[in-house]
Amino acid sequence: MDSKKEFFGMNQLHAYFKNNSDNCIDKWLHYFDIYDLWFRKYKDKPITILEIGVYQGGSLNMWRDYFGEKAQIYAIDINPSCKQFETENTKIFIGSQEDRTFLQKVRSQIPKPDIIIDDGGHSMNQQIVSFEELYGHVKEDGIYLCEDLHTSYWQIYGGGYKKSDSFIEYSKNFIDAINAWHAGDDKLKINELTRSTYGLHYYPSMLIIQRKAMQKPVSRRKGKMILPPEDFPAPRDKRRFFKNINKILNKKVKKFLGR
Numbered sequence: 656m657d658s659k660k661e662f663f664g665m666n667q668l669h670a671y672f673k674n675n676s677d678n679c680i681d682k683w684l685h686y687f688d689i690y691d692l693w694f695r696k697y698k699d700k701p702i703t704i705l706e707i708g709v710y711q712g713g714s715l716n717m718w719r720d721y722f723g724e725k726a727q728i729y730a731i732d733i734n735p736s737c738k739q740f741e742t743e744n745t746k747i748f749i750g751s752q753e754d755r756t757f758l759q760k761v762r763s764q765i766p767k768p769d770i771i772i773d774d775g776g777h778s779m780n781q782q783i784v785s786f787e788e789l790y791g792h793v794k795e796d797g798i799y800l801c802e803d804l805h806t807s808y809w810q811i812y813g814g815g816y817k818k819s820d821s822f823i824e825y826s827k828n829f830i831d832a833i834n835a836w837h838a839g840d841d842k843l844k845i846n847e848l849t850r851s852t853y854g855l856h857y858y859p860s861m862l863i864i865q866r867k868a869m870q871k872p873v874s875r876r877k878g879k880m881i882l883p884p885e886d887f888p889a890p891r892d893k894r895r896f897f898k899n900i901n902k903i904l905n906k907k908v909k910k911f912l913g914r
Contacts, residue, residue, distance in 0.1 A: 667691070667720075668691055668694075669684075671717050671720050672687065672717065677713065678716055678740070679710070679711035681710065683803075689858050689861060689863070694721070697722060697769060698723060699722070699723040699725060700722075700726075701725040702722065702726050702769040703726075703770075704726060704728045704729065704772070705731070705761075705765065705768040705770070706718065706728070706771075706774060707731045707774060707775035708730075708732060708774040708775040709730045709731070709734070709737040709740060710732070710737075712737065712740030719744075719745065727744055728744060729745075729761075729765050730746070731748050731749075732748075732775075733750065734749070751781075752775045752785045753776075758785065759788060767797070768794060768797060771792075771793055773786070773801040777803045778806070779807065779822050779825075780813065782804075793866045794866070795867065796866065798865060798866070800861065800862070801822065801826075802860060802861045803861075804861060804862060807823035808821075808823075829855055829864070831843055832846060832849050833849060833869075835849045836849065837872075849869065850870075851869065852864060852869065853866070853867035
């Protein structure tokens with residue numbers, strides 16, 4: 656199937672899906688634009704991809720068509736029959752995505768992925784365990800994508816609105832983690848996620864996590880201060896801080912001028 660060109664406003668992935676008559680692909684239609692937005696920079700490059708969830712093998716064919724022959728694709732599924740979809744450049748591991756020992760074994764046998772896609776069983780424990788075991792293995796500047804997060808609201812998958820152990824609620828802690836540099840609170844400490852995560856991008860039913868080595872953010876000012884900072888609304892302590900700084904600076908200037 657040749658879907659290298661976009662047509663009727665569809666990107667390559669959506670076009671492939673639209674024309675697919677081979678192995679089944681089951682996707683929410685808004686996913687294709689999100690995939691293309693984040694994945695297009697990897698096309699036709701020697702990248703490594705790990706997809707959790709093989710199902711009928713259709714998405715593996717779609718990724719191959721999109722990323723090209725230079726991509727090395729790995730996949731995980733619990734169904735032994737999925738092994739039949741393995742090819743020369745697509746290796747499939749059989750096991751459970753909530754089995755930490757199995758995931759650690761997979762991790763030891765594959766290069767650091769540029770992209771991990773969790774499209775597996777969608778239960779809360781599966782998503783959480785997979786993230787905890789695999790996110791640290793993502794390549795610098797790589798992407799971890801977890802999809803079908805609407806199951807966080809479905810009781811049959813262990814979810815429920817505001818349920819503390821749903822993946823959605825679990826992932827909300829990531830927001831605190833990447834901002835821990837500024838917390839000044841012993842309850843929120845800088846951790847490995849703080850040091851290795853650049854961004855969190857939520858979409859309907861999907862979360863994309865950008866992995867990147869991070870250091871404490873730095874703020875600088877450039878240019879002339881025309882108006883006194885203390886003239887602008889700010890918390891009381893901050894206004895006092897500005898006044899104290901100005902007093903210190905004025906004293907230093909006077910001392911320098913010999914006044």
